[in-house]
Amino acid sequence: MRVLGIDPGSRIAGFGVIDVAGQQRSYVASGCIKTPVGGTLPERVKALLDGIAQIVETYQPDIAAVEIVFVNVNPQSTLLLGQARGAVIAALVLAGLPIAEYTALQVKQAVVGNGHADKDQVGHMVQRLLRLSGIPQADAADALAVALAHSQHASGVAGQLQKQGRSIRRGRLI
Template structure:
């Protein structure tokens, strides 16, 4: 199974692709979709097209996206939510199931501590995927989301499949 993890951002959206075979997780690719400054609609378009290109290139079976947290600045939270919406829209348009995980769930799954810092997450991603070097921070976060889904989400998908069900375009089919 191939999983695409996404760490949405209005300026930098990280992506990470892993393959899962039994209990083995292996690195496929990771990177960042960077939006140049400019107006919000232009940045949303870059995110939407960037995720669509990643999906077309790596052909994931499942996807997972980090949920937005509410921070002190409501305007920043709103921008982040719009970037996240663009990423989810690209996934749904591609007919992929979308799972969502909070930052707390991701840190707990990857590091074992829901209050771990970015460096700890990056270090554990590097160790779990046996990488030679640490990935870029946003890409490491996206790989952590994919690893979280491999640990938690794939079991639910397997149970649905056992009952002849699946998720298509975000709906139970």
């Protein structure tokens, strides 16, 4: 199974792609989609839509996992982040990908074992779990963490389904 993790952002959206085979997780790619500095909302949305479409075309994931927006102290920032997340989800839906969603707490709990871990801890665990030579840029590390969290969740679901004589293929229950 190939998982695309997305850490949405209105200025920078991180992405991470991993392959999952049983309990093995392998790094495929990661990076950031940067929207135009000072760009209007439509320009930023277009950059996100185009960036996600290119990533999906290049890496052919089976499923996407997206971090759920947290409520920020600044309502304007929260609104912009929600709009960016909506653009990301729209691009994934247009690509025909199934989408899983996880809160930051769930992601940190799955990757670090502590739902209140800081960005440095997440980066170090992503590096360790995927056996990377260095720590990825923060947004890319967060996206890889989302993909890893989904892989752990999916492994648990797959194990339960296997006990029932069922399985998941290309994001669909069979």
